[in-house]
Amino acid sequence: MGAKLVGKVLLEGTRLTHKTDLAFALNEHTRFVGPRKYRYHSPVVSGEWCGFTNHPWGRGLVNFDPERELQLALDTYRTWATLFSQLRYYTWIVDRFHISTQCWQKLHNNLDLDFRWLEDLLGPLGFRIIHCVRRPETFAQARLERLKVSGNPAQYDELQIFMDEQDLLREFVNRSSLMALELDVSDGDVDAAAGRVCDWLEVTGGLHLPVAPTEP
Numbered sequence: 001m002g003a004k005l006v007g008k009v010l011l012e013g014t015r016l017t018h019k020t021d022l023a024f025a026l027n028e029h030t031r032f033v034g035p036r037k038y039r040y041h042s043p044v045v046s047g048e049w050c051g052f053t054n055h056p057w058g059r060g061l062v063n064f065d066p067e068r069e070l071q072l073a074l075d076t077y078r079t080w081a082t083l084f085s086q087l088r089y090y091t092w093i094v095d096r097f098h099i100s101t102q103c104w105q106k107l108h109n110n111l112d113l114d115f116r117w118l119e120d121l122l123g124p125l126g127f128r129i130i131h132c133v134r135r136p137e138t139f140a141q142a143r144l145e146r147l148k149v150s151g152n153p154a155q156y157d158e159l160q161i162f163m164d165e166q167d168l169l170r171e172f173v174n175r176s177s178l179m180a181l182e183l184d185v186s187d188g189d190v191d192a193a194a195g196r197v198c199d200w201l202e203v204t205g206g207l208h209l210p211v212a213p214t215e216p
Contacts, residue, residue, distance in 0.1 A: 003208045004208065004209075005033060005091060005207050005208065006088070006089050006091055006207070006208060006209045007026075007091055007126070007207045008084070008091065008093075008094075008125060008126050008127040009026065009092075009093055009094065009127070009128055009129075009130050009197070009201075009206075010094045010096075010098075010099070010122075010127055010129045010130065011093065011094065011096065011130050012096060012099040012100055012130065012131050012132065012173065013131055013132030013166070013169065014162040014165040014166045014169060015146075015156070015162050015165075016139060016142040016143060016146060016156070017132035017133060017134055018132055018185045018193065019095050020095050021190045022130070022183075022185070022190055022193055022197070023044050023093045023095045024044070025191055025193070025194040026093055026197065026198075027041065027093055029194050029195075029198060031202070031207075032091070032194070032198055032201070032207070033091055042090075042091040042092075043090070043093065044093045044094075044095065045080075045092070045094055046094065046095040046096055047060070047062050047096045047100060047101060048060065048061070048062050048095065048096040049061070050063075052064055052069055052072065056152075057152055061077070061101060062096060062100045062101045062104050064101075064105075066105065066111050077098065077118055081118060081121045081122065084121075084125055088209060089209060098118055099129065099131075099169060099172045099173055099176065100169070103172055106168065107164075107165065107168065116177065119176060119177045122178060123177060125209070126208075126209045127178060128178060128179045128180065128181070128201065128204070128206050129173055129178050129179070129180035129181070130180075130197055131170065131180055131181065131183065132183050132185050133166055133170070133183065133184055133185070133186075134166075134184065134185055135184070136163050138186045139162060139163065140159060142188075143156045143159060145188075170182070179204060179206070181196075181197065183196060183197065
């Protein structure tokens with residue numbers, strides 16, 4: 001038996017960049033989760049869950065109301081950090097997290113959030129950022145594909161919003177202390193993208209985590 005696979009990725013990116021598709025692909029990729037004889041799950045979680053309000057497409061960890069929910073958001077991040085730390089020898093796939101929060105809050109509320117404390121906790125656990133991007137000229141076709149399945153098509157009316165968000169996300173990723181990969185998904189080949197993620201994780205040592213000195 002080889003070393004235990006415990007890769008941990010934060011999938012960041014604007015809309016239409018296949019973050020969720022990539023999460024599901026990684027969750028079944030033998031190089032990321034190991035060979036499986038039957039189908040089961042690794043934790044796929046998301047900062048985009050709108051759990052702060054009791055209605056669809058409400059507020060959550062990314063788009064919280066700073067006047068009423070800032071402390072709730074920070075407490076929620078601390079809760080996630082605690083859970084990740086307690087279950088450090090496990091695989092975690094996170095679809096949007098603190099980088100998306102920084103970006104959304106800066107764009108919509110001009111709020112600057114400092115998450116160095118969070119990254120100081122996530123780094124030693126092996127978390128890495130995968131920033132999913134696409135070339136600007138490919139957003140229109142991606143929008144047409146998404147409209148076939150979207151339950152909230154109005155959110156895709158203005159593509160320039162996504163391009164601007166992509167640029168700002170890149171700035172926050174570049175400032176992060178966590179290791180990061182910019183992943184171009186313009187061609188829509190999610191399986192190939194998952195393979196490139198695994199290649200990078202393998203090279204950078206992101207698939208395994210050394211046992212802590214206090215561990216047996």
